[in-house]
Amino acid sequence: MDSNLEPLARSLRDAPVVDRDGYEYFVHGVTDGIPPLEPAVLEAVADGIRDRIDLEGVDKLVAPEAMGIHHGTALSIATGIPLVVVRKREYGFPEEVAVHQTTSYGEDELYLNGVDPGDRVVLVDDVLSSGGTIEAVCEALEAAEAEVSDIVVVLRRVDADHEDVSREVTNLLDVRVRDGALEVLDSE
Template sequence: MEKLIESLSDAPIIDKDGYEYLVHPISNGVPMLDPDLLREVVVEVMQTADLDVDKIVAPEAMGIHLATALSLQTDIPLVVIRKRPYGLEGEVSLHQQTGYSESEMYINDVEEGDRVLIVDDMLSTGGTLAAICTALDDIGAEIVDIVVVLRKVGDSALDDTKFDATSLLDITVEDGDVTVH
């Protein structure tokens, strides 16, 4: 995790209405995402996650590049939870709210009995993952594992669910600095 830790020291932090927002290649695609960093993260996810699943599920937008690389390495199909509806049969909508935004998201191609791995870039307020987990559970999918690259230490909406996420690194963002725990 050397490259990931090193990249955190250079990551800008911006203020979003009082919320310290970490701008990082893994979670924002800005600054530019170095292939060596992405490779390091995906290899670590492969070593950490339970890959005995039918599908990898990732929310749009920044979970997509991680899950795509993971899907290519494991030959496990990828489902992207989208921010816009397509009106396809079986589409399920969910409402997610974070510390800095809220929106609708849409799930296609996950069915009752599917065993899924959820992959995402960051667990911060937990609003997105909590909403996704609830929707997948309502569908009847089995959430086998949840892996995030970075988790901000502190309370999260995921804490109010029956689901737990594994993180590659736990961090705090405070007073413009990132600390790795």
């Protein structure tokens, strides 16, 4: 494993797992903001993303609310690339794109604003489970006529069926829930 990710990996091993209507949902700073997310972990996430994807010529980072925001923010500060947040709130702006998001345990509407035709964007999120969120945001980016250069998440749940994902997704660590506990696997 990338030694820079070891503090993150260690902290994940203690993450509590709660039941969300039959879905084993782990709770961690990366995915929930609780327990508190150490600045060093956020910095390691931003560095890990910069090591893995090419950010040259990228116009905007795009992060879905809520839990993509802190990772997108850390990366934006580290790179100087502006951040767009995909909201669960409608604004009614003329160019707004609305899409339906289905996750492993729920659904919502997402609203994209602030991305212009021809923008080269990187999509950033905390976790990939079913892939429904990534597919929904990609659909919105396609409607906005943006070019998605990379999709990156901090954690990929290898125990979830990524049936909705038809695109390549880069991640920092692989995780799974087994016997009620979160396990970290190396993604490389």
